[in-house]
Each structure stands twice: as C-alpha cells, then as structure tokens.
Amino acid sequence: MALLTVEDLEVSYGLIRAIRGVSFEVNKGEIVALIGANGAGKTTIMHSLCNLIPKAKGKVTYDGKDITHIPAHKLVPMGMAQVPEGRRIFCELTVAENLKMGAYTRSNKAEKEKTLEEIYARFPILKERSKQIAGTLSGGEQQMLAMSRALMSHPSLLLLDEPSMGLSPLYVNTIFDMITEINRSGTTVLLVEQNAKKALSVANRAYVLETGLIVREGTGEALLNDDAVIKAYLGG
Amino acid sequence: MNTLINGLCLGGIYALIALGYTMVYGIAKMLNFAHGDIIMVGAYAVYTTLALTGHTVPAVIVAVIVCTLLGVLTERVAYRPLRGASPLAVLITAIGVSYLLQSVSQLIFGAGTIPVSIGNWGTLELMGISISISSLLTLGLCVVIMVGLSLFITRTKAGTAMLAVSEDRAAASLMGINVNGIITLTFAIGSALAACASVFYLMQIPAVSPTLGAMPGIKAFTAAVIGGIGSIPGAMVGGILLGVIEKVCSSIPVLAPYTTAIEFGLLILILMVRPTGLMGKTRREKV
Numbered sequence: 288m289a290l291l292t293v294e295d296l297e298v299s300y301g302l303i304r305a306i307r308g309v310s311f312e313v314n315k316g317e318i319v320a321l322i323g324a325n326g327a328g329k330t331t332i333m334h335s336l337c338n339l340i341p342k343a344k345g346k347v348t349y350d351g352k353d354i355t356h357i358p359a360h361k362l363v364p365m366g367m368a369q370v371p372e373g374r375r376i377f378c379e380l381t382v383a384e385n386l387k388m389g390a391y392t393r394s395n396k397a398e399k400e401k402t403l404e405e406i407y408a409r410f411p412i413l414k415e416r417s418k419q420i421a422g423t424l425s426g427g428e429q430q431m432l433a434m435s436r437a438l439m440s441h442p443s444l445l446l447l448d449e450p451s452m453g454l455s456p457l458y459v460n461t462i463f464d465m466i467t468e469i470n471r472s473g474t475t476v477l478l479v480e481q482n483a484k485k486a487l488s489v490a491n492r493a494y495v496l497e498t499g500l501i502v503r504e505g506t507g508e509a510l511l512n513d514d515a516v517i518k519a520y521l522g523g
Numbered sequence: 524m525n526t527l528i529n530g531l532c533l534g535g536i537y538a539l540i541a542l543g544y545t546m547v548y549g550i551a552k553m554l555n556f557a558h559g560d561i562i563m564v565g566a567y568a569v570y571t572t573l574a575l576t577g578h579t580v581p582a583v584i585v586a587v588i589v590c591t592l593l594g595v596l597t598e599r600v601a602y603r604p605l606r607g608a609s610p611l612a613v614l615i616t617a618i619g620v621s622y623l624l625q626s627v628s629q630l631i632f633g634a635g636t637i638p639v640s641i642g643n644w645g646t647l648e649l650m651g652i653s654i655s656i657s658s659l660l661t662l663g664l665c666v667v668i669m670v671g672l673s674l675f676i677t678r679t680k681a682g683t684a685m686l687a688v689s690e691d692r693a694a695a696s697l698m699g700i701n702v703n704g705i706i707t708l709t710f711a712i713g714s715a716l717a718a719c720a721s722v723f724y725l726m727q728i729p730a731v732s733p734t735l736g737a738m739p740g741i742k743a744f745t746a747a748v749i750g751g752i753g754s755i756p757g758a759m760v761g762g763i764l765l766g767v768i769e770k771v772c773s774s775i776p777v778l779a780p781y782t783t784a785i786e787f788g789l790l791i792l793i794l795m796v797r798p799t800g801l802m803g804k805t806r807r808e809k810v
Contacts, residue, residue: 440698
C-alpha cells in the first residue's frame with residue numbers, strides 16, 4: 288500500500304523548471320531511494336514535499352490525505368519527518384535540547400521519555416554528550432543527532448536528504464546501518480543520496496533522477512546491475 | 524551612589540527596550556524601528572487609565588495589554604505579508620509603522636506634552652542616602668523581569684523553540700515548530716517588555732508626547748547593538764552599561780553637555796573593536 292504518492296510534481300526557480308513532472312510512490316515498510324548526480328533535483332524534491340519551497344504543479348498524497356499544500360510544521364504531527372541536507376542541527380543548543388525540539392509536537396511525556404531512552408540506548412555517545420553544545424560534535428555525530436532528532440517525533444515516514452554527505456567511510460557505514468535498523472523497526476524511509484552504490488544496496492526500490500526527470504526505476508538490486516546506472520553513477 | 528542607582532535604573536529601562544529589539548532581530552530577522560513608538564503608546568495607555576481610574580496598577584495592566592496586542596497586530600498586518608521580501612522593504616515598512624503610530628497619537632491626544640503623575644512615593648533613607656522609592660521599584664522589577672525572561676528562554680519548550688527558530692527557520696519548521704507562531708510570541712513578549720519600560724520611563728520623566736518613544740528607542744537600539752544584536756544577555760549588559768554611562772556623564776558638569784555624544788561615541792568605538800558587539804556571535808560561514 289502506498290504511504291506517499293507523488294504525482295506529476297513540478298518545481299520552478301524563477302523561469303527555470305528544476306523538476307519537470309516527477310511521479311513516484313513509497314509503499315509502507317519500504318526503503319525507497321532517489322539517486323542522481325549533483326543538481327539533478329533531489330533536494331528540491333525533498334524541500335517541495337514539505338513545502339519549504341512552493342510546488343508549481345502536482346499532487347502529493349500521504350497516508351490517504353492530500354498534503355500538497357500542508358506546511359512543514361503540520362506534517363510532523365501527521366507522522367512525516369525530514370532530516371534535511373547538511374544535517375541542520377541547532378548548533379547553539381545542547382544535544383538534549385536538539386532532541387527535545389525533535390519531539391516538539393508530541394505531548395505525552397512518558398512516550399517522549401521512552402523514545403529518548405531508546406535513542407540513548409542505541410547511541411550511547413549522544414547520552415554521554417547530552418549536555419554538550421551540538422555544534423561541537425563531529426560531522427558523523429551530528430548526522431547521528433540529526434537522525435535521532437527526527438526519530439524523536441516517532442515518524443511513520445522518514446525523509447532522509449543526503450545522510451552520508453561529507454562523512455568518513457566509517458561513519459557512512461554506521462549511518463547506513465542505522466537506516467536499515469530504523470526501517471526494520473517499522474519506519475518507512477525515503478532516501479536521497481549521491482552515494483548511489485550504498486543507497487541501492489539498502490533500498491527495496493529506487494528511482495534515478497536526471498535534470499528534473501525520472502529516467503529509470505526498479506528494485507535496488509536491478510539498478511545495481513543496470514549497465515547505464517553503473518556507467519553513470521557507480522564508476523563502472 | 525545616587526548617580527549609580529539612577530544609572531542602573533535608566534539602564535534597566537534601556538535593557539527592557541533593547542530586549543525587544545534584539546529578540547525581534549534574532550528571531551524575525553528584522554529591525555523593528557516602530558519599537559520605540561510602542562513605548563509611546565504604552566505611555567499614553569498609562570496616562571489615559573490613570574486619568575480615568577486614578578490608580579497605578581490598572582494603568583500598568585492596561586499598558587501591557589494594549590502594547591502586547593499592538594505588537595502582535597503590527598506584525599500580523601505590516602510585517603508578515605513581507606516575509607521573504609528584501610530586508611530594506613521591511614525596514615521602510617517599520618519606519619512607516621513608526622510614523623503611523625506617532626500621527627495617530629497626535630490625532631487623538633494632540634501634539635503637545637501632557638504631564639503625568641505616577642510613582643510619587645517619596646524617598647527612602649538608606650545608610651545615610653535618600654533614594655526614591657520609584658527608582659528602587661524600577662530596579663527591582665527590571666531584575667525580576669530579566670531573570671524571568673532568561674528562565675523562560677532557557678527552561679521552557681517555547682523558549683528553546685525561539686532559539687531554534689532564530690538559528691535555522693527551515694529546520695525548526697521541520698521539527699513541527701510553527702515559525703509564524705513563534706514570531707508572534709516574540710513580538711508579544713517584546714511589546715509587553717516595552718510596556719513595562721514605558722511605565723518606568725514615566726516615573727523618571729513624567730510627561731507624554733507623540734515623540735516620546737524616539738529617544739529611548741534609539742538609545743535602547745544602541746544598547747542592543749553595543750551588547751551584540753540578537754544576543755539576549757548582550758541587550759541586558761548593553762542597556763545597563765549605557766544607562767550608567769549616561770547618568771554618570773550628566774552628573775559631571777564638564778561632561779554633561781556631551782552625554783549623548785559620548786554614548787554614541789562609545790557605540791562607534793565598540794563596533795570598531797568588536798563589530799559584532801560585546802556578546803554578539805561571530806557567525807561561522809558554513810561550508
């Protein structure tokens with residue numbers, strides 16, 4: 288069953304049509320990846336899904352509801368959370384305050400506390416550094432915090448925008464392990480990545496984006512073995 | 524000693540106004556040049572309520588309510604439609620709102636200066652010096668308000684959300700924070716602080732006129748910039764510093780005529796040495 292359906296999405300920057308009619312869907316329980324080169328429009332799609340930038344055309348449905356024009360802050364209580372590109376943690380707040388902001392829309396104190404305990408259990412480093420100013424964390428730790436912050440809202444659908452960007456190979460593996468684990472515990476994931484190989488290896492299905500259009504789609508495995516994809520994105 | 528207390532008193536008033544400037548700048552990313560005129564409206568609200576009831580407490584309550592509503596209203600009507608517009612357009616709008624408020628008060632109350640009698644509670648003898656009770660009250664309440672505000676910002680969810688919005692508006696909205704709501708809250712708090720400042724200001728200079736807000740407004744703005752605009756502790760420090768310097772200078776006969784020049788000279792000096800103000804953040808460019 289489709290949790291997120293995007294139909295004929297178009298986004299323009301002035302006269303330039305950055306996204307030129309993109310349709311895709313994410314089914315409940317899946318990891319779906321959007322891959323493509325720099326400038327293909329991956330982040331533009333992620334921003335427009337949450338209405339951080341306006342859509343020129345198209346329709347977005349989440350969990351059966353039309354969310355085409357619903358502002359970002361109202362999507363979070365509906366169960367849709369996004370980890371933006373470049374992490375965007377609150378550098379001047381502490382680790383604990385960042386996590387608190389992630390649970391901003393939840394009111395049940397006991398449930399929030401439970402989610403926090405789970406996150407601390409999974410990432411003891413965040414507990415250790417809970418009083419530390421978040422800007423002093425390393426890049427990998429910041430990504431871990433950004434993803435944990437989004438999990439604090441207890442999302443059904445998690446949008447991840449370039450989670451491995453700028454990280455050391457060791458942390459890239461940690462982050463991808465984390466994505467698989469988040470998915471296994473019941474959260475549907477839409478993943479945008481430049482690291483196509485990694486993304487395809489964890490994704491159930493994937494779409495290949497090229498200058499604002501979807502040019503290929505298939506299962507992660509099929510695309511990993513697709514000659515054109517290998518040539519363009521996997522350095523084959 | 525008396526000079527110092529008067530200076531701290533005036534400094535407290537400047538700090539309250541400076542907090543309004545600095546919070547709005549930090550969270551809404553705009554300079555609200557109509558902030559000084561909110562004080563003026565607060566002063567007229569005090570004057571009117573005093574004339575009608577003769578009591579100070581209802582006057583203060585009415586001033587706080589009127590200013591808070593006015594602050595929220597100006598944000599909703601004048602500034603919100605310009606969200607995302609160029610900073611210059613917002614700045615000009617703020618100046619427009621400032622003139623509008625001055626003209627409306629002039630229409631209602633006339634252009635003249637009207638005396639207001641508030642806070643004549645005599646003096647207190649303390650360790651051989653006499654201090655006016657209204658000054659002590661101003662000082663005490665300023666401290667209480669500033670401590671309260673600091674606790675609100677650091678200890679409550681809404682306060683932390685204000686800091687989050689100030690740092691990264693888009694990321695804050697992805698957390699489910701209603702950014703427009705937080706900006707409204709900021710204007711409400713800033714204007715309520717301005718209302719308190721207007722009451723204390725009237726205790727110092729007991730007269731109202733349509734341009735009353737201009738001078739404390741510009742001085743408090745200077746204080747906010749000295750402290751580092753956007754920084755809440757900076758506004759407190761800058762305000763108190765400026766108030767003390769003003770009272771100390773005007774108590775020394777040789778310096779008295781140059782008081783304002785010294786204050787603004789200090790601003791220039793501090794900005795030359797520390798362009799971000801005393802407690803301002805040096806923004807790191809993100810790669």
